[in-house]
Amino acid sequence: MKGIVFTELIEMVENDLGIEIADRMIVGADLENDGAYTAVGTYDHGQLIQLVLSLSAETNVPVPELVRSFGVHLLGRFHALYPQFFAASKSTFEFLPLVESYIHVEVRKLYPDAELPSFDCSMNGQTLVMTYRSKRPFADLAEGLIQATAEHYGDQVEIARENLGAKDGTEAEFRITPIAC
Ligand code: HEM
Incomplete structure (x- = not known):
């Protein structure tokens, strides 16, 4: 899974819930790379699941709800990054x-x-x-x-x-x- 997906998740949590929760999500996910992602790198999608499970434990929000909210956030980012795809329809x-x-x-x-x-x-x-x-x-x-x-x-x-x-x-x-x- 491309790094952009991970950096967007971390940014969403930082913006919506604050840097502390974002840090706790990363620490709780117990990742081998300690949550360091580059947009063009490629990482195991299992890490995204670990991050969301950790965020769910931190916030008491069920995983499916968190992943859906992340989808909503991601579409806004895709629109900002690739407006031409949206303008065509x-x-x-x-x-x-x-x-x-x-x-x-x-x-x-x-x-x-x-x-x-x-x-x-x-x-x-x-x-x-x-x-x-x-x-x-x-x-x-x-x-x-x-x-x-x-x-x-x-x-x-x-x-x-x-x-x-x-x-x-x-x-x-x-x-x-x-x-x-
Ligand atoms: C301009 C719009 C869009 C762009 C630029 C875009 C781009 C991407 C990119 C870069 C990834 C990550 C691939 C990876 O991590 O290796 C991805 C994954 C994904 N995209 Fe899109 N996407 C767009 C719209 C959509 C829409 C509207 C949907 C839903 C109908 C969608 C469904 C998904 C899903 C579910 C994944 C996760 C990978 C998986 O399920 O296997 N995308 N997309």
Whole structure:
């Protein structure tokens, strides 16, 4: 997993909860590199799980909730860093299918060792059905990213989720439906 993911998590915790909690999260995670990450480095995704488990113990906030909040934060950072990807679409329903067919393809060109999930997308009437599959259990991260995408475009949507496969967060179906106003 790219270092940018780790530096963004640490920055989010520093900004939202303070430097002390961020330090305690890193110490509690008992990492071999003591929480020293560079944006272009590559690290074991297990370290992200260790950090979030430690943060959960520190704050009493459940892990899935923390990972979803991190997804929301990350989308804001992706928007700041790569505004052109967002400008190319007018809505959530245009943007989300491009994550698989275009955005993550470009990410892979920038970072050939990026570890990316796959998303199967199809429309069922007005509902966008997006199936997440990964070797890593980050369906909660995907959920936060999807939720924040809808907020970014100002689209009112309902996001229904069903865990699939081993139901361990490596596979999930998201059904994203506009809420009629
Ligand atoms: C401009 C928008 C986006 C950019 C630039 C981007 C880029 C990235 C990058 C750099 C990573 C880390 C890869 C690694 O650590 O090796 C990543 C991972 C990930 N991305 Fe995206 N992404 C974007 C939008 C999205 C959206 C909207 C979703 C959800 C629908 C999404 C889902 C994920 C997930 C779940 C991961 C974690 C890895 C995994 O689950 O296996 N991304 N993305």
